[in-house]
Amino acid sequence: MKFTIQREQLTNAINIVSKAVSSRTTIPILTGIKIVAHEDGITLTASDSDISIEQYVPMESGEHQWIEDITPGSVVLPSKFLGEIVRKLPGEQVTISVNERFITTISSGRSEFNLNGMNAEDYPCLPQIEEDKILSLPSDLLKTMIRQTVFAVATTETRPILTGVMWELRDGQLSLVATDSHRLTTRKASVESAASLSFDNVVIPGKSLIELSKVLPDDDQLVDLVITDNQILVKINYILFYSRILDGTYPDTSRIIPQNTKTEIILSTKEFLGAIERASLLAREGKNNIVRLFTRPDGMVEISSNTPEVGKVTEEVAPSSVDGEDVKISFNAKYMIDALRAVDSENIRIGFTGAMSPFIIRPTEHDWILHLILPVRTNQ
Structure with a gap:
């Protein structure tokens, strides 16, 4: 040669x-x-x-x-x-x-x-894939969908299926779901595919998607995805990217998403993110990086964290609106920061159903993304 x-x-x-x-x-x-x-x-x-x-x-x-x-x-x-x-x-x-x-x-x-x-x-041969299930979508959209979900996969192998992102296609709508059992994120998009094409429970390892994201161009050229029972193939220009699909059945996450909320708060994403990041500066010295949020009678939202061996931080955030019952809730600051960075909207709507019930974060500008976070029980 x-x-x-x-x-x-x-x-x-x-x-x-x-x-x-x-x-x-x-x-x-x-x-x-x-x-x-x-x-x-x-x-x-x-x-x-x-x-x-x-x-x-x-x-x-x-x-x-x-x-x-x-x-x-x-x-x-x-x-x-x-x-x-x-x-x-x-x-x-x-x-x-x-x-x-x-x-x-x-x-x-x-x-x-x-x-x-x-x-x-x-050298081992690459998988031979029958190209009967082909889905096309813009490269930058696929890259965005990966970024907005992959952070929520589980990082431990306790439940291997949760280390992947679940893909589902129905009626031309592609959904990606990721959860580590403490938080959940979903991202939807309309895509080009044959009318007869549908699939569910296609779980792609988070590590594979991170590497795929590095290979995908930042423009809107179409990439083809071919899905089989145990492999996914992504075709990008002169590149073929193969990944195995995880064995097992992904949990039905739709059942844990609350349908009704008792309180809804609309906040500036950037302002709220800044407040959580500042509160977590002290919180991350503790065991669980816990930050507290509660609504005050004067209409302000107060963010705080208290780590006895380090100190305390309190910050007020002015919401656009607060509707419903008073809220007093504690949560993992990292989970909230990850969700806010992925939301791609100037304002967010947070729906609460109780101090120990999951709460939902949605963008106000569109309905493609949903984040769910489980609160943390504290003694304070």
Whole structure:
């Protein structure tokens, strides 16, 4: 195998696929990146068996010639060294050649490296996916939906199914749901799909979605999602992103969302977020990062936290409106901060149903997002 490629193109491709390389794998070949040279371009592949990413670099694109002098072949090179070497090479072009013992020469300008490669035939094959369930949506929308939900997945493996985000498609409406059993977030959007296409209980690991988000462009180009029983494939330009789907049944979260509220408060998102962040400066020194909220007779909302060994903070926030019974409630400040940062609305509506009942945060400008937080029982 031999080819000469623009260094910038190779660097970009390595950066993308290396997101799927695991440093903790017990399978040595998975610490490498598979490179296959075809007559019309090269393909780079990396996998940690949960996520697999494949990037194709064409020989030419438009007026640009990216690759020259291709002799087809394949090799697996250690990711740890390949990326560093290519990034630090002096020239604008890189020539890679591989002999029959997989010893690989990487040269650019006056610099030359020899790396011990591995046989690409020993590299696990990517999943073969039947493309019968295809869903298309803009890249920036998918990226936003991931950002607005993935923070709420569980970070411990006590209930593995909760470490993922549940996807559901009905009547052209895509819903993403995440919960760690202390908080919940949902995000909905209308998407393009065949009228007959619907699915539920597709649970994608949060870690996979975080890596997918890094690969997705920030523009509105359409990306295709293909869903099977145990894999999801996302097609972005010349990139294929595979992730396994978690086994198990996601809990029915609709039952825990209160249908009626006793109190509703409308607040400025930015002002309320600032108050919670300041209150949590002292609260996070305690065990649970607890902040308290209560409504006062003068119509103000008071935010406070009290950590005996550190000190106390109190702040008033002026709501746009307060409707209903008085509220006195305690909650985890981090959960509230995460929700407020994800809400994408100037004002929020918070609905309370009681001191120990879940409360709901919604944007006032649209109904795509819903956050639910369980309050915390305190002695004060």
